[in-house]
Amino acid sequence: MAVFMWLAALLSVTLIGAYFKIFYRKRRPGEPTIADGHFLWGNGEEFNTHAVEFLHKCKKTLGNIFTIRLLNQHLTIVMDPHAYESFHKQKEFDFDPIQKQVNMNVFSFELKDSQKLIKGASKMVRGNYMANSVQNFVNNVHLATEENLICNKDEWSQDGLRLFCAKTMFDSLYQTLFGRAEVNTLKMYHDFEVYHKYFNFLWLGLPRKMFPQACKALEGLVQQPTPDELIKRDDISEYMRTAIKMLQDLDQTDSEIIGHNLVYLHVNYNTFRVGFWVLEYILQHPEAYGAIMEEIDDMVYAKSSNNNSTEEDVSITTHELERLPVLESIVQETFRLSSGVFMVRYVNGDTWYTLSDGSKHLIRDGDRVAIYPPALHKDPEVFENPNEFKYDRFIDAKFHDKNGAEIKHPIIGFGSLCPGKRYALIQLKWFVLYMLNRFEFEHLEGEKAELDFQYHGHEIIPPKKDVQIRYRELSNRRTLCLE
Numbered sequence: 001m002a003v004f005m006w007l008a009a010l011l012s013v014t015l016i017g018a019y020f021k022i023f024y025r026k027r028r029p030g031e032p033t034i035a036d037g038h039f040l041w042g043n044g045e046e047f048n049t050h051a052v053e054f055l056h057k058c059k060k061t062l063g064n065i066f067t068i069r070l071l072n073q074h075l076t077i078v079m080d081p082h083a084y085e086s087f088h089k090q091k092e093f094d095f096d097p098i099q100k101q102v103n104m105n106v107f108s109f110e111l112k113d114s115q116k117l118i119k120g121a122s123k124m125v126r127g128n129y130m131a132n133s134v135q136n137f138v139n140n141v142h143l144a145t146e147e148n149l150i151c152n153k154d155e156w157s158q159d160g161l162r163l164f165c166a167k168t169m170f171d172s173l174y175q176t177l178f179g180r181a182e183v184n185t186l187k188m189y190h191d192f193e194v195y196h197k198y199f200n201f202l203w204l205g206l207p208r209k210m211f212p213q214a215c216k217a218l219e220g221l222v223q224q225p226t227p228d229e230l231i232k233r234d235d236i237s238e239y240m241r242t243a244i245k246m247l248q249d250l251d252q253t254d255s256e257i258i259g260h261n262l263v264y265l266h267v268n269y270n271t272f273r274v275g276f277w278v279l280e281y282i283l284q285h286p287e288a289y290g291a292i293m294e295e296i297d298d299m300v301y302a303k304s305s306n307n308n309s310t311e312e313d314v315s316i317t318t319h320e321l322e323r324l325p326v327l328e329s330i331v332q333e334t335f336r337l338s339s340g341v342f343m344v345r346y347v348n349g350d351t352w353y354t355l356s357d358g359s360k361h362l363i364r365d366g367d368r369v370a371i372y373p374p375a376l377h378k379d380p381e382v383f384e385n386p387n388e389f390k391y392d393r394f395i396d397a398k399f400h401d402k403n404g405a406e407i408k409h410p411i412i413g414f415g416s417l418c419p420g421k422r423y424a425l426i427q428l429k430w431f432v433l434y435m436l437n438r439f440e441f442e443h444l445e446g447e448k449a450e451l452d453f454q455y456h457g458h459e460i461i462p463p464k465k466d467v468q469i470r471y472r473e474l475s476n477r478r479t480l481c482l483e
């Protein structure tokens with residue numbers, strides 16, 4: 001009996017010691033307040049249940065900067081709506097270890113020289129390279145529509161909206177990325193859907209073997225042509241070609257290169273995800289649908305030399321596409337509502353970080369620090385009725401904090417580092433314009449998509465389930481071309 005009690009006492013002491021070593025920490029002078037949480041798993045549960053509500057609640061009591069704990073990991077959250085630039089410029093806040101973690105845990109590869117690669121490949125989504133890629137995309141959207149949809153002026157066809165977007169947008173993004181080939185892009189899309197369910201768990205480092213469905217989906221996703229075969233294609237995207245060649249020069253293996261290709265497919269998959277939401281919100285809101293059709297019709301009318309003929313194609317420039325006010329506002333509003341992104345950095349050395357009110361805060365070496373854009377995007381002090389979709393919210397609008405100071409970056413759906421932002425937005429806008437100019441859409445009775453908040457942390461949050469729509473080709477429309 002005495003031995004048993006002695007062992008129990010030893011175990012208790014060991015557990016208490018482990019608790020203080022792994023989970024507990026003493027706040028040092030200057031460090032942000034640590035949010036109250038469960039003594040073992042910290043704030044994980046509240047964060048998972050509804051991250052935005054939880055962070056708004058913390059902001060009310062703790063202010064514009066505080067630290068939360070997810071199990072044994074401390075994460076300082078910056079809620080200052082003016083922090084975007086200072087956060088981006090703070091040299092100790094490092095993205096490299098974060099992308100390494102995603103690459104290794106989710107896609108099983110490590111880049112030998114990530115900075116060189118990102119710099120080199122990023123040049124290929126600008127200037128003429130971007131223009132060529134956009135032209136390929138325009139062409140591929142048209143081909144996907146002809147090949148994968150039922151184009152009928154007299155009868156409605158029925159589909160899931162997400163499936164509709166997969167057959168058109170995902171297909172064209174895929175073909176633009178890898179070059180045109182006989183490939184079942186719908187299978188790729190389904191595998192990506194399954195794999196993304198486990199993204200957050202994998203990213204955090206849980207072993208893939210725990211998720212047999214993820215393993216099976218990954219087996220499908222890595223069924224790609226070899227890197228040598230891919231770069232022989234004439235129409236593979238320049239950033240993919242450049243990245244593959246650089247990786248080969250660095251002696252990375254074929255399987256590492258295939259893992260890296262999946263990262264590019266993943267970033268394009270985000271463009272597809274947001275494409276779905278833009279169309280869905282337009283369908284949910286007749287006033288938005290009416291306004292955008294009016295904008296398209298006005299543009300087509302203004303650009304046609306003969307308004308009695310529908311034979312003539314109408315050409316618009318990329319610049320014009322980027323500057324359509326209703327489309328731009330709908331896109332921004334869609335990002336505001338559907339973005340789930342974390343702008344997270346590893347802290348390289350103890351850092352005094354200054355907020356916009358001049359206050360200085362000590363951020364601890366080895367922690368993580370983050371801006372969580374969805375919490376800013378839904379801040380009721382900045383956006384009136386933040387959970388409502390308002391299609392014209394961003395037309396000629398400026399946004400201010402509660403003291404009246406203007407917020408320079410009210411929407412940060414691409415973080416501060418994404419080199420593909422302009423390219424993705426052009427593709428997105430073209431897709432929406434092309435589809436609305438060519439088809440009429442309706443939800444089936446009672447159908448409405450809802451955001452699935454368990455995917456918080458993903459760049460774009462998917463819907464809980466697909467929604468059923470019907471579509472038919474419009475009569476008397478002019479064909480649009482992008483110069």
Ligand code: HEM
Pocket residue numbers: 095099118125239267268270271272274341342343344413414415416417418419420421423424459460
């Ligand atoms: C709607 C589509 C997209 C969304 C929502 C998106 C979002 C993001 C976000 C949130 C980040 C992290 C940035 C940060 O933490 O500051 C990022 C990084 C990145 N994105 Fe995008 N992205 C999209 C499309 C693209 C495309 C089409 C490309 C292709 C070139 C791309 C390439 C990258 C790269 C290479 C990085 C890593 C940058 C680095 O490590 O410095 N993205 N993206």
